Amino acid sequence: MTKRIYLFTRFERFWHWSQAALVLILMFSGLAIHGSHSLLEFQAAVEVHEIAAWLLIGLWIFAIFWHFTTGQWKHYIPTLRNIDRMVRYYSYGMFTGAKHPYKITVERKHNPLQRLAYLVIKLLINPLIWISGLIYLFWGSLQGLTPGFLGLQQVAVAHTLGAFLMLAFVIIHVYLATVGHTPLEKIKAMITGWENEH
Amino acid sequence: MRHAERLTHASPARASAWRRCRLLVVALGFLGGVVTSPLSASTADHTKFEELEGPFETGQEVTEACLSCHTEAAAQLMQTPHWTWEYEDPVKGEPLGKKTMLNAFCIGHQSNEAFCAACHAGYGWEDDSFDFTAERNVDCLVCHSAEDYVKPFGLAGHPAYERTEYPPDSGNFYEPTDLVAAARSVGVSSREACGSCHFYGGGGDGVKHGDLDSSLVDPSEALDVHMASDGLNFSCAECHETRDHKVPGSRLSMTASDAHGPIMRGRKDDRNPASCQACHGEQPHDGDLLHSERLNHHAHTLACQTCHIPTFARGGVPTRMAWDWSQATQLDADGNPFKLKNDQGHLTYDSRKGRFEPQENVVPDYQWFDGSVDYIQPDATVTPGETFYVNRFRGTPGSADARIWPVKNFSGRQPYDTENGNLVVMQVGIPNDTSLWFNFDFAKAIQAGMAATDRPFSGQFDFVDTRMTWPITHMVAPAEDALACADCHRPSGRLDEVPGIWLPGRDSNPWVDRIGFGLAGLMLLGSAAHAGTRLITRKRRKGATHD
Ligand code: HEM
Numbered sequence: 001m002t003k004r005i006y007l008f009t010r011f012e013r014f015w016h017w018s019q020a021a022l023v024l025i026l027m028f029s030g031l032a033i034h035g036s037h038s039l040l041e042f043q044a045a046v047e048v049h050e051i052a053a054w055l056l057i058g059l060w061i062f063a064i065f066w067h068f069t070t071g072q073w074k075h076y077i078p079t080l081r082n083i084d085r086m087v088r089y090y091s092y093g094m095f096t097g098a099k100h101p102y103k104i105t106v107e108r109k110h111n112p113l114q115r116l117a118y119l120v121i122k123l124l125i126n127p128l129i130w131i132s133g134l135i136y137l138f139w140g141s142l143q144g145l146t147p148g149f150l151g152l153q154q155v156a157v158a159h160t161l162g163a164f165l166m167l168a169f170v171i172i173h174v175y176l177a178t179v180g181h182t183p184l185e186k187i188k189a190m191i192t193g194w195e196n197e198h
Numbered sequence: 199m200r201h202a203e204r205l206t207h208a209s210p211a212r213a214s215a216w217r218r219c220r221l222l223v224v225a226l227g228f229l230g231g232v233v234t235s236p237l238s239a240s241t242a243d244h245t246k247f248e249e250l251e252g253p254f255e256t257g258q259e260v261t262e263a264c265l266s267c268h269t270e271a272a273a274q275l276m277q278t279p280h281w282t283w284e285y286e287d288p289v290k291g292e293p294l295g296k297k298t299m300l301n302a303f304c305i306g307h308q309s310n311e312a313f314c315a316a317c318h319a320g321y322g323w324e325d326d327s328f329d330f331t332a333e334r335n336v337d338c339l340v341c342h343s344a345e346d347y348v349k350p351f352g353l354a355g356h357p358a359y360e361r362t363e364y365p366p367d368s369g370n371f372y373e374p375t376d377l378v379a380a381a382r383s384v385g386v387s388s389r390e391a392c393g394s395c396h397f398y399g400g401g402g403d404g405v406k407h408g409d410l411d412s413s414l415v416d417p418s419e420a421l422d423v424h425m426a427s428d429g430l431n432f433s434c435a436e437c438h439e440t441r442d443h444k445v446p447g448s449r450l451s452m453t454a455s456d457a458h459g460p461i462m463r464g465r466k467d468d469r470n471p472a473s474c475q476a477c478h479g480e481q482p483h484d485g486d487l488l489h490s491e492r493l494n495h496h497a498h499t500l501a502c503q504t505c506h507i508p509t510f511a512r513g514g515v516p517t518r519m520a521w522d523w524s525q526a527t528q529l530d531a532d533g534n535p536f537k538l539k540n541d542q543g544h545l546t547y548d549s550r551k552g553r554f555e556p557q558e559n560v561v562p563d564y565q566w567f568d569g570s571v572d573y574i575q576p577d578a579t580v581t582p583g584e585t586f587y588v589n590r591f592r593g594t595p596g597s598a599d600a601r602i603w604p605v606k607n608f609s610g611r612q613p614y615d616t617e618n619g620n621l622v623v624m625q626v627g628i629p630n631d632t633s634l635w636f637n638f639d640f641a642k643a644i645q646a647g648m649a650a651t652d653r654p655f656s657g658q659f660d661f662v663d664t665r666m667t668w669p670i671t672h673m674v675a676p677a678e679d680a681l682a683c684a685d686c687h688r689p690s691g692r693l694d695e696v697p698g699i700w701l702p703g704r705d706s707n708p709w710v711d712r713i714g715f716g717l718a719g720l721m722l723l724g725s726a727a728h729a730g731t732r733l734i735t736r737k738r739r740k741g742a743t744h745d
Pocket of ligand 1 (some may be wrong): 164166
């Protein structure tokens with residue numbers, strides 16, 4: 001029988017899945033606003049987008065609080081150690097049946113590649129989306145107060161860029177979630193909190 | 199009551215609609231147990247005044263009676279464009295106003311005074327000899343009479359005093375006007391009174407403006423929330439709040455952006471009372487947590503009219519969107535002028551005037567507008583083969599004093615002097631040997647028209663495409679009929695061509711889109727390749743499980 005470790009606390013799972021839902025909703029409604037599809041009418045898309053954005057902001061405030069009060073933020077301290085082995089594993093070793101080079105423990109639940117990816121999300125992509133999104137949201141009031149180079153055009157393009165980077169991340173992230181021992185293993189872990197130790 | 203045989207073009211729909219309206223008011227009064235007067239609660243009943251008992255031979259005699267009490271009224275009116283037909287461009291100082299201006303419809307009134315003066319607030323303007331200083335020449339009744347008072351075309355601003363055949367030998371008769379009844383019915387100006395001229399600009403109902411036509415005499419709420427007869431029932435002067443006979447809110451220089459609160463009673467300022475903001479202020483949207491604020495912010499960029507007048511000519515009366523004079527003067531096999539109508543019964547051809555394009559429910563064009571309008575002067579030079587702009591609305595895209603406005607862009611095709619290079623005025627409406635509508639000869643008509651303007655005519659003429667822009671500001675629809683976000687926030691929406699704004703849903707950076715979707719595509723491909731390799735190598739790995 002495999003040994004199981006309790007990797008994801010209840011709050012962490014709630015945070016993960018509600019964030020996932022909100023990001024998907026924001027992506028879908030945002031691309032409707034952008035004019036990339038017409039499955040959602042513009043006004044409805046704006047309403048959905050703004051409500052979801054506020055929920056996401058609320059969620060983030062909780063999450064940031066949680067990260068700092070529980071010390072969980074340490075999971076995102078980047079390391080370059082063994083990162084080459086991770087890359088080699090994903091691009092080669094995995095196909096030859098090599099053993100996963102990283103051993104997950106409660107103390108270090110993300111492998112070095114994950115750490116780096118999530119840090120980029122948290123420090124670059126998310127802030128790009130939030131800051132541009134908030135400026136976008138309050139543009140009516142900020143108009144005329146921003147420095148000359150910063151028009152609605154720059155805000156909207158930055159926000160869209162953030163959205164595309166998020167889209168790229170979501171695709172890779174969803175795919176890599178299936179790269180466990182069985183395709184659903186990791187997804188189950190994020191639902192139940194329990195991960196099999198190998 | 200006399201209205202049996204009038205020339206159709208001579209009688210703005212004033213009489214019948216007003217009678218209907220009055221009947222309704224009287225009927226409602228009975229229902230409520232009181233007979234109310236259709237006029238406001240005036241303290242003077244003009245039917246009781248000896249001065250107005252008549253008999254009156256001419257309109258001037260009525261005016262003299264009016265002035266015996268309203269001593270300053272004529273002097274006031276004579277200061278205004280309703281009398282002078284003059285106006286000075288506040289930007290360039292150039293003379294504007296009907297007296298000298300050209301347009302792309304009937305072109306110009308010079309040499310046609312007796313015809314055009316049907317819409318002059320005076321009596322007797324036939325030619326240059328008209329006395330603009332004689333108070334008795336002021337026509338009080340055309341604005342103030344609630345009776346069936348009609349100034350037919352051709353009588354130099356007089357109503358018919360006796361049964362008059364016009365044009366002579368035409369078999370068309372103007373019936374005489376009851377001046378006593380007209381004089382005794384006076385009061386504040388009704389929509390119908392203002393509309394008897396302003397609804398008929400360009401020579402017919404709704405022709406010129408597009409947002410002003412006879413449907414506003416008795417409009418529904420869907421047509422105009424302010425003027426709806428069974429709603430707020432505004433008169434024109436409710437917004438064009440008139441003082442000393444000065445009517446504010448001219449299209450010649452408008453208030454395009456008015457970023458202020460409502461005008462406070464009693465406060466001295468010279469703001470235009472006819473702007474939306476004069477009553478509604480600059481933050482009129484409230485009560486919607488998600489959108490009120492956003493809509494109020496839209497007012498930094500858009501005129502109220504842009505969203506709240508979704509289409510113009512909505513009242514069942516078409517407006518003319520194009521007029522091609524070059525097609526005029528065609529005669530039928532018997533050598534007679536003729537008219538053609540389209541399936542809706544709207545005039546599309548008239549030998550006297552040319553080809554028309556009548557349209558209803560027209561979606562406006564949109565453009566930046568700061569309220570000032572650049573009109574050409576009559577001697578401006580035409581470039582052959584190029585569209586000649588008779589006027590242009592000024593406004594710098596994105597500037598704080600301009601807003602995006604709905605406009606009617608009218609396409610004309612009209613004669614110009616190919617040697618001298620300027621547009622020409624034609625004599626059209628006077629029954630004589632030179633007028634176009636009676637002789638169907640352009641050269642003669644232009645000769646006579648230009649002679650009246652004291653400008654030369656080389657004898658050579660051709661036609662040029664012209665363009666005229668008109669503001670759309672009446673026919674404000676109920677809030678629920680205002681434009682939806684997606685009318686503009688989409689590719690090829692209503693503001694498709696408007697510069698100076700970043701419009702989400704219309705605008706995007708094509709490179710960001712390309713790179714963004716490209717990146718997403720690469721991620722998908724990469725994942726698919728990776729997954730495929732996993733699948734292919736699965737067998738090989740079977741033995742090597744490390745569990
Ligand atoms: C803090 C969270 C966010 C805020 C405050 C926000 C705010 C906004 C605002 C104000 C707009 C303009 C339309 C509108 O008024 O609704 C917008 C558009 C958009 N949003 Fe967001 N957003 C957020 C998160 C996201 C996320 C997570 C995504 C996608 C992953 C996204 C994708 C988009 C896209 C694609 C557009 C259309 C941009 C354009 O074409 O101009 N947004 N967002």
